[in-house]
Amino acid sequence: MKHLNKLFVAVLMAMGLNAHAQDSNNPWAISFGVNAVDTRTSSGSGSGFFDQHFSQPFGVKDNWNILPSLSYIGVSRYVGSGFSVGLQGSVNKIDKYVVFNQPGFGPSDSRGNTVYNPGDLMYYGIDATIKYSFQELIKSKVIDPSLSVGGGYTFFGDSSFGTVNPGVGLTFWFTDAIGLELASRYKWAVGGDRDTNGEPDAPSHFQHTAGLVFKFGGKDTDGDGVYDKDDACPDVAGLKQFNGCPDTDGDGIVDASDACPDVFGLAALNGCPDTDGDGIADKDDACPDVAGLAALKGCPDADGDGVADKDDKCPNEAGPKENGGCPFLDADKDGVLDKDDDCPTVAGPASNRGCPEVTTEALEELKVQARAVYFNSGKATFKTGDKETLARLDAIKEILKNYPNAKFSIEGHTDSDGSDKLNQKLSEDRAAAVMNALIERGISVDNLVSKGFGESQPVASNKTPAGKAQNRRTEIKHIGSKYEGKL
Template identity: 85%
Template sequence: MKHLNKLLVAVMMAMGLSSHAQDSNNPWAISFGVNAVDTRTSASPDHVDFFPAHFSQPFDVKGNWNILPSLSYIGVSRYVGSGFSVGLQGSVNKIDKYVVFDPTNPAHDARGLVVYNPGDLMYYGIDATIKYSFQELIKSKVIDPSLSVGGGYTFFGDSSYGTVNPGAGLTFWFTDAIGLELATRYKWSVSGDREDAAGVPDAPSHFQHTAGLVFKFGGKDTDGDGIYDKDDACPDVAGLKQFNGCPDTDGDGIVDASDACPNEFGLAALNGCPDRDGDGVADKDDACPDTAGLAALKGCPDTDGDGIADKDDKCPTVAGPKENGGCPFLDADKDGVLDKDDDCPTVAGPASNRGCPEVSSQALEDLKVQARAIYFNSGKATFKTGDKETPARLDAIKEILKNYPNAKFSIEGHTDNTGSAKINQKLSEDRAKAVLDALVQRGVNPENLEAKGFGSSQPVASNKTAAGKAQNRRTEIKHVGSKYQGKL
């Protein structure tokens, strides 16, 4: 084993080269296994028939092959592109059957072979190889045939010599990176099968067969998705093979980078966005995502077809113009003012008062009578205790006012001259406010009402008599215009 160091040197050198069926994803490969040396192809100088020497009994394993029953070769390889790889292999063997094809030798057997016993002659080989794989050409993922050519240096006992090595191989890939490699190479001696002093070739040409495992490695897969970075369109994000390594988070068949809604299962026609109501408008753009509608109305329906979405249409089942809120132009009270412009669409009134009736003199007189008949506790803003008519009078006032929804009315409070002017002013204001609150509670629009107090400044009778003072303690309701005339 004095030449074992030569094999170790070969292995170290092999870390920079290649000879196996790698690819650009996994450019490196390492292989190891057993080898067999067949010296049968050596011929004596007196016998040079090529074909009988090289092709007779090539698979006579027991008679011709020298096999070391242990790990006896190792190689490292690197892919260089277009199916080619280059590399280095180191091997070791023990020659206990030194077979020479020499039919002229009286000692030859029936096969024309002379078998020598060299006494466990040690064998070492260091071989560089250029190899071409046909795997891509035949488009197979399992079967990988190849041809190779190279050269090496062989240590054969005490002699050593160079060789030229044509070869062939067949690899069966179990996975993308693990395979069984079978190979053979003919190592032709550049020294011409020279003989030693005993007439035995000491630089024989020979076949070397190998069988072993090969492992590819060196591919980079940053995101760990099983797709190498060179083929991964999204090398930093784990994805799917069918999308060249890019993710499809929602599983809708649209890669996230092209998916407008990457976290929601959607439709290809809508760039990956869902459409719950099936109206062709993506939910993210649909103002009515649960009701089928029109694209022109942001996915909302238009039942009456007037161009106004139902949600914005005051009359969704009857067509009407936009300026009328989607309702047709109607004049329900037949007063000549269209409902869209009529503040009182159910009560006839002139256009000059926006379709509402003018406050009649009779209504004003009725308001005056009812308001003056509302009595208060002496010196207070509360309705007179025990007066059962006051609620009826307030109801009567409410019925009059509801006929004039756009008219403004002023509720005025008055007192007699008993007490100071300051006290009377405050009391008159409070009484007017009490009447206003009572009408609002009965449904009168507070925007149509205001309350004012005048104290004792506007008497309607003499304060010198009890009867006159009683008349002066009163409330009155007056028409002061329309609510559209601005603040009073």
């Protein structure tokens, strides 16, 4: 464990140096596993450089020193364009030391090189590396080959020396952030103590590592699994296929482009539904449950006259819009089409908008009937129990209904008894009482007005009882059309 403590100290040093990692999504990475030290290159002897260094690259049993526990840990950070920078600490125990062409120095391997156990020779290494990954170049999500170069410092028993470290690596990614990392470095010894021949008193050697690597540090504000740098909607959880943007109604159209984000709809209608299938989105369809025409805002037109059925007074008969979708008719045969006829069921001249003119005979009859309406003395209530008065009101109604566009003035008058103020109020109330009685009988309020003239317009002398009786009267006069002032 004392060796591992030194290793973790090295890792803390590495993290303090703000070392670099694997990719732009998760810029940081940590790796750990086992390392093997191959000292087969410890002497300058042999048949040549390549013979010494590469003749037995996988002579694990004869050449590799492996500590059977966690023996290296490293951190790294991505710097862009496939490059990352990292720092690694490692520990090992050397129990196989290979010397070329030194007979009698110890037991020999199959090539005649001496292999011996130097005893409790501990190995510690701290190495900085610049690595280039080919993963983006080969466009692979699983295989990640790399080349590296760096330098470090190695403690080898009682010796210590610097190294220059070219290397290769291969990582297999199980997920976006977890992988198996294999790497080899040739650690060329430089500096340090020298032997009697002037050679470095330290072995250049290979170091191989195998372990797990974990990437981390990516920011995902909305927690949708899409990193903020790639998330088009970083503050709202969404879907990977939409670059992190949501699709609330699940219709395959992102909410930002969906005109109806809360209702499942069609791509052709910007995500809005079309219940009746007429190609018009429900939100723009005036008749969303019945297939219709775009020109009529999605409403049908059964008779094809250009007037939507919902607005067509004759949905099964073609007719112009100005006639409510009905064909031009003249029901009362007065030469005025129903569309222009204020009285389509009663014949009348065009000069009076198809309504009958108020005749002199009708006015005389109104005069007679109105003057026969009696009130209780000094009041605006009809004379109690007077059936004749009610019959007069009914007769007046029958005359007025023949002139639906005519306007009539109901006027009240009194004799001279009493004050002018009292008589004015009484005349107004009596005229209003007659008007209300006719409205109750079905005459439109638009056809009537009421006025009071008090004692100001006598028709006889107020000096005789007979004259006063004539002056206490109600009159009805034709004053024009109810449309006057509105046309």
